[in-house]
Structure formats: C-alpha cells, structure tokens
Amino acid sequence: MTPPIEKDSNPPLIKDFNWSPTKVVWDKVYDIEVSFTVEDDKTRIKYAELRFIPVEYEYFITDYGMRPEDYPKVFPPDEKRIYELKPLDGEFDERTEEFSVNIKNITGGREYMIIIIAEDKAGPTQKFEYKTPYIRQYENFAKQDNTTVGVVYLLWWGKDNNWNDYKGEDRPLLGFYSSKDLL
Ligand SMILES: [Ca+2]
Ligand SMILES: [Ca+2]
Structure with missing residues (x-):
C-alpha cells in the first residue's frame, strides 16, 4: 500500500x-x-x-x-x-x-x-x-559645523505690535518683518 x-x-x-x-x-x-x-x-x-x-x-x-x-x-x-x-x-x-x-x-x-x-x-x-x-x-x-540655522514659523505677525512683546532671543537676520510685508 x-x-x-x-x-x-x-x-x-x-x-x-x-x-x-x-x-x-x-x-x-x-x-x-x-x-x-x-x-x-x-x-x-x-x-x-x-x-x-x-x-x-x-x-x-x-x-x-x-x-x-x-x-x-x-x-x-x-x-x-x-x-x-x-x-x-x-x-x-x-x-x-x-x-x-x-x-x-x-x-x-x-x-x-x-x-x-x-x-x-x-x-x-x-x-x-x-x-x-x-x-x-x-x-x-x-552636522559638519556647529552653526544652527532655524526657521520660526509664526502665523500672522505684525511689525508694530508683536515685536514689542517678543521675548525670544533669536532675531531675524533681515530685520523685523510683518505678515503684511509685500514680497
Ligand atoms: Ca505549505
Ligand atoms: Ca537550501
């Protein structure tokens, strides 16, 4: 069998x-x-x-x-x-x-x-x-140097009011911008 x-x-x-x-x-x-x-x-x-x-x-x-x-x-x-x-x-x-x-x-x-x-x-x-x-x-x-490049993304940011209250240590290299700035 x-x-x-x-x-x-x-x-x-x-x-x-x-x-x-x-x-x-x-x-x-x-x-x-x-x-x-x-x-x-x-x-x-x-x-x-x-x-x-x-x-x-x-x-x-x-x-x-x-x-x-x-x-x-x-x-x-x-x-x-x-x-x-x-x-x-x-x-x-x-x-x-x-x-x-x-x-x-x-x-x-x-x-x-x-x-x-x-x-x-x-x-x-x-x-x-x-x-x-x-x-x-x-x-x-x-990572090859010790420079840190950051981007801060803030919705609706005005030149006059917001920067006066800004407590952060990082400042924009190109100066204080506003969301109303024209490109
Ligand atoms: Ca099988
Ligand atoms: Ca095998």
Whole structure:
C-alpha cells in the first residue's frame, strides 16, 4: 500500500524579517540589507522574490493641489526593483530557506514598500509587506559645523505690535518683518 499523499494547502511562513542600513553618510541611508526566512511545515520552498517599491503620494496632487510638474521635484523619481532570490545556502532543497538582499543607491525623499513573495512546491503563495520609515534624499551636512540655522514659523505677525512683546532671543537676520510685508 502506498502511503496517502498529504495535501499541503497552506502557504509557507515568512519570518525573521529584518532590515538594516549598510551605508549611511550624514544620516542619509544609501544602502540597506534585508534578510528573512521562509519556512513551511510540509513542503520544500520553491521561490522567493523581493520588491522594493517607492511609495507615491498622489494625494499631494489630487487633494493638496500640487502641480503635477512639481511632483518629481519634491519626490524625486526612483526605480522599482524586483529581486528574484536564491537561498543563502545556494539551493531550494529544504522546508526552511534563508534569504538576504542588498539594496543599493536608494534615492530617498520618500518611504519605500518592501514586498516579499514566497512559494513552496505545493504552490500556495505567501505575501509579506513592510513600509520603511522616510528615507531622506540629501545628506544632513548641517552636522559638519556647529552653526544652527532655524526657521520660526509664526502665523500672522505684525511689525508694530508683536515685536514689542517678543521675548525670544533669536532675531531675524533681515530685520523685523510683518505678515503684511509685500514680497
Ligand atoms: Ca505549505
Ligand atoms: Ca537550501
């Protein structure tokens, strides 16, 4: 008698997800490493893919009135990347496989989606999604000296009345302004 074939309709688990910056210059993250494990209880792992997708903020155009031509100046275009992965040990031959990806030259100025898709040989597909925090576009070169540049944002500020009562220590370099000043 042949043993009954055990059905496997459950997708594998994606676990131990981790990401860490591997190249950072003055707070600007250029490169990251993403690692994770795919594990199934019955079937060996067949496939794993990682997508690194720039998050788009269409609502700046549709809701906030940003001109479409200004969008790429604020959120610099960056490519979508898709990595078809091999296990760290080189072969898809077990029910547990580990993976690691280096993502380099991130443009930044936005968040990114990290999407992992994994399959075991029985077919079911598992999907995992993670949104990175904001990754800055430019290096924070302000840290290279001890000068602090500040911006005070005050709604409705008059030249005559408000400055007399002003108790702050910081004074505008260009003199006392008023919200009524013409540009
Ligand atoms: Ca399975
Ligand atoms: Ca293996």
